[in-house]
Each structure stands twice: as structure tokens, then as C-alpha cells.
Amino acid sequence: MIVWLNGAFGAGKTTTARELLDLLPGSVLYDPELLGTGLRVMLPERRTGEVDDFHELRSWRRLVADAAVALLAEVPGPLIAPVALLRQDHRDEIFGALAARRVPVCHFLLHADETILRDRIAQRSLADGAPARDWCLDRLPAYHKALPWLTADAHTVDTTGLSPRGTAERVAAVVREGGGALDIVQTPEPTAETVAAGVLLFDEHDRVLLVDPTYKPGWEFPGGVVERGEPPARAGMREVAEEVGLELADVPRLLVVDWEPPCASAFGGLRLLFDGGLLESARADELLLPGAELRDWRFASESEAAGLLPPERYRRLRWALRARERGTTLNLEAGAPVGG
Structure with a gap:
């Protein structure tokens, strides 16, 4: 199983994921962003220069499902994936591939008011610098555009007044009760023409x-x-x-x-x-x-x-x-x- 923590940058996905490791026995932190970093090294610059975000690389979206299956062959899980997934077609591609491999997905949206998001992004910039701050702020409109389908698809947890631990406790409680699970048809991947x-x-x-x-x-x-x-x-x-x-x-x-x-x-x-x-x-x-x-x-x-x-x-x-x-x-x- 994968517990997918979605949301805008600054919503607390990564800190919540680390707290969840203590609350869900057997859980492992799965960071698909590392796959994007690897692709940026391996792919030629002419290809990576064509996209603003490695999420737009089909190779990344395919690797997300492949790597998850490989990890679950090594550990019992669940995998905790703190990843912003703001395009519904990307969601369909990745979650559909996981469903085809019989990997259940519990989808959570960690939401916060925009003033809180901007404050958290500003705090992050103290460590990562202005380019990181500007990059995160530039993606807030995409998050707001995605909210209608995100709130319909994911179990929403409002993190505005919660600590990372408090957010993780709410997510863990929902997972234990079987909440947040997506019902996606399991279409086996073809093995031939x-x-x-x-x-x-x-x-x-x-x-x-x-x-x-x-x-x-x-x-x-x-x-x-x-x-x-x-x-x-x-x-x-x-x-x-x-x-x-x-x-x-x-x-x-x-x-x-x-x-x-x-x-x-x-x-x-x-x-x-x-x-x-x-x-x-x-x-x-x-x-x-x-x-x-x-x-x-x-x-x-x-x-x-x-x-x-x-x-x-x-x-x-x-x-x-x-x-x-x-x-x-x-x-x-x-x-x-x-x-x-």
C-alpha cells in the first residue's frame, strides 16, 4: 500500500511523512522526487530543458509506479509518498499503473490556508534561498486550480492549525480505519500485442x-x-x-x-x-x-x-x-x- 500525501508546497507533506513512520508499523519513506533528480542527471539537457518540472516527464511518472513495486518487494510497507501531484492526468497515469500492479493507494490532501502556505514557503527560503521560494510561490496557482478535483479525489486534512505530529496522527487514524483508499479499476498490463x-x-x-x-x-x-x-x-x-x-x-x-x-x-x-x-x-x-x-x-x-x-x-x-x-x-x- 502507498499512503500518498498530496498538497501545495508548504502544506507539510514531508514533515508529516516523517512523523507517520512512527505511527504506521512497517512504513517506509518513499520519495519519488529522487527519481526526478536522477533523471535530470541521466537525460540529455535538451530533453530536461523542454520541461519546467520533471513531473512532466513521462519517464518519471512511469518510474514512480515501477520503483514503488520494487520497494514493496523488499519491505512490507506501507510506503509514505509526500509528493505534490497537481495534474489530474498525471494522477490517473500513476495511480492507474499502481492499481494495475495491485498496489492500493490511500490518497490524502494536506491543505492549508494560503497565508499559512506563503509563511511556510518564506521560512523555507531562509534555508534554501530565494530561487526555491519563488519556485514554490509560482506553483500556488496550479494548486488552487487543482483543488476541485483534489478535494473530490482525496481525503482532505486541514493542516492550518495542526503540528506535523497532529497531522500525522489524523492521517494514521484514517488509514487504520480504511479511509482514503481509492477505488480504481485494476486493468492488468498487457504482456503482448x-x-x-x-x-x-x-x-x-x-x-x-x-x-x-x-x-x-x-x-x-x-x-x-x-x-x-x-x-x-x-x-x-x-x-x-x-x-x-x-x-x-x-x-x-x-x-x-x-x-x-x-x-x-x-x-x-x-x-x-x-x-x-x-x-x-x-x-x-x-x-x-x-x-x-x-x-x-x-x-x-x-x-x-x-x-x-x-x-x-x-x-x-x-x-x-x-x-x-x-x-x-x-x-x-x-x-x-x-x-x-
């Missing part, structure tokens, strides 16, 4: 239905991995029923077949998109989302989808929409048409 089927459902304005997974970054189409021996179109229908509670009456028509090539971080495989047709507003009102898997849904135009979908999914959607307009099926490789 996969076949996945997605279904495009449209409203009266030809906008496409997108869903927001809790276990990976970015929005997605309803769908999932085709099981052994299962027809892909039927797999898409099954996933639509499981994910949003809709039973499709007819087998959907295939729009695109996209070969996603393997890479260092993924096995790739075939990605198919089917045309599920019109979803009338009355039926859309009946959509049911499994909270452990999906947090939201929306209809999006093609241009709106560009800002919601990861690039590879958006390219696939664009060609699926062209295929739908032309009444044809397109064969893609890495999101680009091939053949006649």
Missing part, C-alpha cells in the same frame, strides 16, 4: 461520446481489449454495456483498423473503431458510469476532441469520422491511411 475495440456513439449534432477513465490519462471512447475467442464488434458492444450501461441492438459497422506499432513503453497491436450510430438524448440521460473506471462523459465535436484525446486516439478518431462520412472502412498504420 492486443486487439482493442472502441465504439463511436453520436448525438443529434454529430458529436461523439467520450469518457474520462480514472486509470489512464486523457479521454477515451467506450471500448476495451478484445478477449480471447471474442469477435471484436461483440467486444465493443460488451464494453459499451459494461462501461456506460447501454445495450446496442445492432452489431456496429467497422470504420477503421489501426495498427499501433510496439514501442519501448507499450506492446501495441490492432485498434478498431466501430460506428455505434445515434444515441438519442433520452438514452444519453440513462448513461451509468462505473466509478472505479470512469469519472465522466461528454459529447465532443471533432475540434473539441483534439483538446481531450491523446494524439494517437485523436488521429484515429479523425480518420474514423472521414470513413463514416464516405461510408467506407479505412486501414491505418500508426494513425495514417495505407493501401488504396
Whole structure:
């Protein structure tokens, strides 16, 4: 298990984590920031110079889950991770990877009033200097922007009038009672190339239905991995029923077949998109989302989808929409048409 202490710089995450070591037997301090320090040494400057914060490095986010699993093979845990995680897509990527490895996450938000945060940051600058102070202050707007989803996702502990020990005691009490635990679907990581089927459902304005997974970054189409021996179109229908509670009456028509090539971080495989047709507003009102898997849904135009979908999914959607307009099926490789 990981006890993840989230919050702004100055909220008391690190000092609380050290106090928790005395209160949770077997606990070990896990500092993913050290992974970022290592990456800054190992990666070329041209790459690290492209980001303001190593949290933006996909390699860091992947290493956070990998290193946690490795540590839990050595110690019983829990791991105490005092890390500011202020982007929800980063949260989804890291926590989803941990869930896939059967590592439970207890997510806590250590919150404090802004005046307290600024005072603590000022005190920190006495030891670390003005650059550290300015860096922390510059990230306060990102924290305030993240508060709506943070407070919905994490168990909040207001540290404004608490000492680090008092904060740790509250966190420990909640952990012992089973609080703060996140319910995230455990999707096993693939061990080979996969076949996945997605279904495009449209409203009266030809906008496409997108869903927001809790276990990976970015929005997605309803769908999932085709099981052994299962027809892909039927797999898409099954996933639509499981994910949003809709039973499709007819087998959907295939729009695109996209070969996603393997890479260092993924096995790739075939990605198919089917045309599920019109979803009338009355039926859309009946959509049911499994909270452990999906947090939201929306209809999006093609241009709106560009800002919601990861690039590879958006390219696939664009060609699926062209295929739908032309009444044809397109064969893609890495999101680009091939053949006649």
C-alpha cells in the first residue's frame, strides 16, 4: 500500500511523512522526487530543458509506479509518498499503473490556508534561498486550480492549525480505519500485442461520446481489449454495456483498423473503431458510469476532441469520422491511411 500525501508546497507533506513512520508499523519513506533528480542527471539537457518540472516527464511518472513495486518487494510497507501531484492526468497515469500492479493507494490532501502556505514557503527560503521560494510561490496557482478535483479525489486534512505530529496522527487514524483508499479499476498490463475495440456513439449534432477513465490519462471512447475467442464488434458492444450501461441492438459497422506499432513503453497491436450510430438524448440521460473506471462523459465535436484525446486516439478518431462520412472502412498504420 502507498499512503500518498498530496498538497501545495508548504502544506507539510514531508514533515508529516516523517512523523507517520512512527505511527504506521512497517512504513517506509518513499520519495519519488529522487527519481526526478536522477533523471535530470541521466537525460540529455535538451530533453530536461523542454520541461519546467520533471513531473512532466513521462519517464518519471512511469518510474514512480515501477520503483514503488520494487520497494514493496523488499519491505512490507506501507510506503509514505509526500509528493505534490497537481495534474489530474498525471494522477490517473500513476495511480492507474499502481492499481494495475495491485498496489492500493490511500490518497490524502494536506491543505492549508494560503497565508499559512506563503509563511511556510518564506521560512523555507531562509534555508534554501530565494530561487526555491519563488519556485514554490509560482506553483500556488496550479494548486488552487487543482483543488476541485483534489478535494473530490482525496481525503482532505486541514493542516492550518495542526503540528506535523497532529497531522500525522489524523492521517494514521484514517488509514487504520480504511479511509482514503481509492477505488480504481485494476486493468492488468498487457504482456503482448492486443486487439482493442472502441465504439463511436453520436448525438443529434454529430458529436461523439467520450469518457474520462480514472486509470489512464486523457479521454477515451467506450471500448476495451478484445478477449480471447471474442469477435471484436461483440467486444465493443460488451464494453459499451459494461462501461456506460447501454445495450446496442445492432452489431456496429467497422470504420477503421489501426495498427499501433510496439514501442519501448507499450506492446501495441490492432485498434478498431466501430460506428455505434445515434444515441438519442433520452438514452444519453440513462448513461451509468462505473466509478472505479470512469469519472465522466461528454459529447465532443471533432475540434473539441483534439483538446481531450491523446494524439494517437485523436488521429484515429479523425480518420474514423472521414470513413463514416464516405461510408467506407479505412486501414491505418500508426494513425495514417495505407493501401488504396
